[in-house]
Amino acid sequence: MGDAAKKLPRIEINPKLCKGCSICVDFCPTNVLEMRGTCVAVKDLAACTRCQLCDLRCPDFAIQVFD
Amino acid sequence: MSVPAEKKEKISVPFDYNKYLRPGKLPHIWCPGCGHGIVLKAMLRAIDKLGIDKDNVCVVSGIGCSSRTPGYVDFNTLHTLHGRALSFATGIKLARPDMKVIVVTGDGDALAIGGNHFIHTCRRNIDITALVFTNAIYGMTGGQYSPTTPLESIATTSRYGNIEPPFDTCEMAKAAGATFVARGTAYHTLELEKTIYEALMHKGTSVVDIIDACPTYFGRMNKYKSATHMMEAMEKDGTVSVKQVDKLPPEKVAGKMLRGVLHKIDRPEYCEQYALLVQEKAQAKSK
Amino acid sequence: MAEKQKKRLMQGNEACVEGALYAGCKFYAGYPITPSTEIAEGMSVRLPKIGGKFIQMEDEIGGIAAAIGGSLAGLKSLTATSGPGFSLKQECLGYACLAEIPLVIVNVMRGGPSTGYPTGPSQADIMQAKWGTHGDHPAIAVTPAYVQEILTETVRAFNLAEKYRTPVIVLYDEIVGHMREPITIPAPGELAVVDREKVTCKPDEYFPYDERFEIPPLAPFGTGYRFHVTGLNHKKDGFPTNDSKQIGEGNMRIMRKIDNHLDEIWKNEEIGLEDAEIAVVAIGSTARSARYAVNEARSMGIKAGLLRPLTLWPFPDKAVTELSKRVKAIIVPEMNLGQMVLEVQRCSKKAEVLGVHRVDGEPINPGQIIEAIKSFK
Numbered sequence A: 001m002g003d004a005a006k007k008l009p010r011i012e013i014n015p016k017l018c019k020g021c022s023i024c025v026d027f028c029p030t031n032v033l034e035m036r037g038t039c040v041a042v043k044d045l046a047a048c049t050r051c052q053l054c055d056l057r058c059p060d061f062a063i064q065v066f067d
Numbered sequence B: 001m002s003v004p005a006e007k008k009e010k011i012s013v014p015f016d017y018n019k020y021l022r023p024g025k026l027p028h029i030w031c032p033g034c035g036h037g038i039v040l041k042a043m044l045r046a047i048d049k050l051g052i053d054k055d056n057v058c059v060v061s062g063i064g065c066s067s068r069t070p071g072y073v074d075f076n077t078l079h080t081l082h083g084r085a086l087s088f089a090t091g092i093k094l095a096r097p098d099m100k101v102i103v104v105t106g107d108g109d110a111l112a113i114g115g116n117h118f119i120h121t122c123r124r125n126i127d128i129t130a131l132v133f134t135n136a137i138y139g140m141t142g143g144q145y146s147p148t149t150p151l152e153s154i155a156t157t158s159r160y161g162n163i164e165p166p167f168d169t170c171e172m173a174k175a176a177g178a179t180f181v182a183r184g185t186a187y188h189t190l191e192l193e194k195t196i197y198e199a200l201m202h203k204g205t206s207v208v209d210i211i212d213a214c215p216t217y218f219g220r221m222n223k224y225k226s227a228t229h230m231m232e233a234m235e236k237d238g239t240v241s242v243k244q245v246d247k248l249p250p251e252k253v254a255g256k257m258l259r260g261v262l263h264k265i266d267r268p269e270y271c272e273q274y275a276l277l278v279q280e281k282a283q284a285k286s287k
Numbered sequence C: 001m002a003e004k005q006k007k008r009l010m011q012g013n014e015a016c017v018e019g020a021l022y023a024g025c026k027f028y029a030g031y032p033i034t035p036s037t038e039i040a041e042g043m044s045v046r047l048p049k050i051g052g053k054f055i056q057m058e059d060e061i062g063g064i065a066a067a068i069g070g071s072l073a074g075l076k077s078l079t080a081t082s083g084p085g086f087s088l089k090q091e092c093l094g095y096a097c098l099a100e101i102p103l104v105i106v107n108v109m110r111g112g113p114s115t116g117y118p119t120g121p122s123q124a125d126i127m128q129a130k131w132g133t134h135g136d137h138p139a140i141a142v143t144p145a146y147v148q149e150i151l152t153e154t155v156r157a158f159n160l161a162e163k164y165r166t167p168v169i170v171l172y173d174e175i176v177g178h179m180r181e182p183i184t185i186p187a188p189g190e191l192a193v194v195d196r197e198k199v200t201c202k203p204d205e206y207f208p209y210d211e212r213f214e215i216p217p218l219a220p221f222g223t224g225y226r227f228h229v230t231g232l233n234h235k236k237d238g239f240p241t242n243d244s245k246q247i248g249e250g251n252m253r254i255m256r257k258i259d260n261h262l263d264e265i266w267k268n269e270e271i272g273l274e275d276a277e278i279a280v281v282a283i284g285s286t287a288r289s290a291r292y293a294v295n296e297a298r299s300m301g302i303k304a305g306l307l308r309p310l311t312l313w314p315f316p317d318k319a320v321t322e323l324s325k326r327v328k329a330i331i332v333p334e335m336n337l338g339q340m341v342l343e344v345q346r347c348s349k350k351a352e353v354l355g356v357h358r359v360d361g362e363p364i365n366p367g368q369i370i371e372a373i374k375s376f377k
């Protein structure tokens, strides 16, 4: 478990596509994301569990989480 | 503890939507927080699971915000007229039974102006999957009430509260003869993907009623704070899974819509029946 | 084949079925309505035998919509209707015009407005055939007057639809539709049959509305060309546009592809026009009365003649204008309150134009036309 936890995921946000609805922020179980103006941003990458919920519920193809 | 190989892969590789999106068409026209985009993504993942050649998929829609879906996806795509998608689709399916025909339609498109086509498509049991994007409002024309707008809800044409009782899309589809009827929500997105996949795998008319949010009109007029709020209140708390309904106390079920596969039966499919008629009757007679 | 060449007594609507099949029609979708129902009935028997597709839809809108779907999937498609059903089909007709989907729509005209006189003849959908759907759009309508001609004109309608990638209307009245006359079914090859142009380019080079072509070829769905079709104004790739230049250009091109080929699309029959002083312009069963009237007038020593458009839309402007320079008067008998006569007036340069009209469900008889001819003597 130790190894996997150390490697941080890569969260790709496409600011051209993000419409700032904040759905991903609101549903992230571990509070990784936050709104900065009208675009989402990563606030606490280490907390990300790679659960993909942000991607799954983003209506705009604007966020994806890579291992 | 080691993560099982397949699970690990699923986690580390997000779905590559670009495989099915037409290049250069994003951002889409939908408003911030509109549920249609979430449903579109679930639909693409479900189609991917089919493992079918894109050339053999046809996506047909009517008119409405939801009906803009075909423009973004890399299949044979047809954006038709308000309410008529199922009829255009019926023509394509009958002419090319080997093609996978998917109809994307709004609740107004499918059930108001297209209601007649909807019930007759179900009755024929032609092999078409209809995905009804139910946002309980006419989005494209600015938030008028639709056949699924709940009683007392506010719309731009029901400022004093809606007095028309809504349809239960699934009950209607079932009564009309659809052989696969299910409901999903944008909130339960993985479950929705699975439901759409099952619908696509089913032979016959399959209808998936998909509850999603129109924050711009339904949300604002009915005092929802955000798209998230709508998803939680209407989709998460407003539905219960058919798998759980029996285990829950009645007060937790009252007034909620059922989610999951609600009806699935086998009945002869229209195009197959047509092919039989040709082989066994029409052509036999002419010999 | 020899057997096929035999004369057969046939009803107009049955001849329409024969024409459609001769032209290679493989798809029918429609909804029954008097006086066009025999077409649906005929297609329902014949199409399954040749591997074609027939479906009775839940209404006329569904009928034309499914036929457009069938056509997009590559099959020559037909829908047939009358009055009220023709009204219902209008929105889809416009769709086929803008999306450029080949299609044949038969309208067997009955008395209107509304449910009107279902079993009675009429020619009151002449303007509807041109202007029934909203927006400016191209219109082709062919107007047979004889049972044999319903067959040949239905074939021509399919040819025009495929060649110009547009819906074509076969417009005739209840009298011709229900009349029985002996006809011969042409042998294969006897009449020209136009098939849809094949797309041969690579999929990534294909544009369904490529402005480099006057009439861009249409690839059937499911053949490797994954393109988009919409009823919104669109660009060459089929995707919607808000660009005024592209909207204007698209709207003009669908008109131009017809306007540039008027001489190929127009078709008239002329009787006794060489020396005529009084001309009659008529279509359908009214033209049959007119032919009789013209012959009668001639036997009375009146130099009368008949111009019978077989292509009503686009209207035969040139033929009527030329005629109007040669004759004293043009008489336009029609079973409506004055529709085609407006077009004749628009095109007439010198001649006086007189309409003869009737909307009581009775045909215009030769006597009425002779009276009108005599009034100019």
Ligand SMILES: Cc1ncc(C[n+]2csc(CCOP(=O)(O)OP(=O)(O)O)c2C)c(N)n1
Binding pocket: B063, B064, B065, B066, B067, B082, B105, B106, B107, B108, B109, B110, B133, B135, B137, B138, B139, B140, B141, B146
């Ligand atoms: C014949 C016709 N009538 C009305 C309209 C106007 N119109 C366009 S979309 C629409 C309603 C769309 O609502 P729905 O189908 O629920 O889809 P949504 O926009 O909510 O996704 C209406 C009434 C039209 N385009 N055509």
Ligand code: SF4
Binding pocket: A011, A027, A028, A029, A030, A031, A032, A033, A047, A048, A049, A050, A051, A052, A053, A054, A055, A065
């Ligand atoms: S993957 Fe899960 S935990 Fe990570 S940011 Fe997205 S929602 Fe939050």
Ligand code: SF4
Binding pocket: A017, A018, A019, A020, A021, A022, A023, A024, A025, A039, A040, A057, A058, A059, A060, A061, A062, A063, B033
């Ligand atoms: S859900 Fe998507 S569009 Fe909405 S804020 Fe997050 S990334 Fe942006």
Ligand code: SF4
Binding pocket: B029, B030, B031, B033, B034, B035, B036, B065, B066, B135, B139, B140, B213, B214, B215, B216, B217
């Ligand atoms: S109006 Fe409503 S349905 Fe239409 S795009 Fe906006 S949020 Fe979505």
